[in-house]
Amino acid sequence: MRLIFLGPPGAGKGTQAVFVKKTYGLAHISTGDILRAQVKQETELGKTAKGYMDAGKLVPDDVIIGMIRERLGEEDCAKGFILDGFPRTVPQAVALAELLKSMGRHLTAVICFDAADDLLVERLSGRRTCRNCGAIYNVSFHPPEKENVCDACGGPLMQRDDDREDVIRNRLRVYKEQTAPLIEYYEREGLLRRFDAGGAPDSLVALVAELAGKDDA
Numbered sequence: 710m711r712l713i714f715l716g717p718p719g720a721g722k723g724t725q726a727v728f729v730k731k732t733y734g735l736a737h738i739s740t741g742d743i744l745r746a747q748v749k750q751e752t753e754l755g756k757t758a759k760g761y762m763d764a765g766k767l768v769p770d771d772v773i774i775g776m777i778r779e780r781l782g783e784e785d786c787a788k789g790f791i792l793d794g795f796p797r798t799v800p801q802a803v804a805l806a807e808l809l810k811s812m813g814r815h816l817t818a819v820i821c822f823d824a825a826d827d828l829l830v831e832r833l834s835g836r837r838t839c840r841n842c843g844a845i846y847n848v849s850f851h852p853p854e855k856e857n858v859c860d861a862c863g864g865p866l867m868q869r870d871d872d873r874e875d876v877i878r879n880r881l882r883v884y885k886e887q888t889a890p891l892i893e894y895y896e897r898e899g900l901l902r903r904f905d906a907g908g909a910p911d912s913l914v915a916l917v918a919e920l921a922g923k924d925d926a
């Protein structure tokens with residue numbers, strides 16, 4: 710299966726991707742995670758990306774497309790993948806289509822995560838991530854047993870630099886302006902499926918199982 714998880718920041722794409730990845734043995738490709746790793750390692754790419762990320766703006770398309778081209782060529786993508794946070798603009802979607810065509814592959818579906826703005830702000834401002842293993846918590850909805858300590862590995866929890874209220878509002882604005890047009894783009898391609906990200910995750914589990922059943926890879 711080759712899936713795109715499309716939706717605003719805070720809709721739970723990363724959290725759900727972890728479950729789907731484990732169940733179906735897919736590669737989970739989060740462009741945000743790749744960029745944060747580059748920032749941490751202080752690479753040239755990381756230095757370029759940091760200013761955009763801290764302001765809640767999108768990193769330029771050519772940087773992101775080059776990154777994805779390299780990542781999709783890696784071995785763990787052969788069984789399929791979940792793209793989480795990519796594409797985020799129409800030019801990125803067009804570049805992805807060309808890239809997959811050149812690889813003789815196609816997308817299985819694009820799952821659009823729907824959620825109201827208030828819920829997204831609450832989720833993002835309460836989000837905490839483990840500095841060691843990347844596990845995701847939320848101070849209101851999914852707190853760790855011990856404050857600021859990861860249940861899974863005991864690592865310290867941190868708040869992402871861009872999960873602060875002013876940056877969150879900007880990220881949501883950027884989503885509406887630059888990424889939401891992809892909903893129509895993929896609807897026209899006949900690939901779009903919707904998931905109510907404010908409700909229980911069971912319907913996503915059922916949807917992915919249905920897609921897996923039909924997938925002719």
Ligand code: AMP
Pocket residue numbers: 718740741742744761762763765766767768769773793794795796797801871880
């Ligand atoms: P995320 O973890 O997906 O919320 O991404 C965090 C930040 O990384 C975004 O606010 C952007 O600055 C940058 N980013 C991640 N994915 C992309 C993308 N596909 N295109 C442009 N910028 C991206």
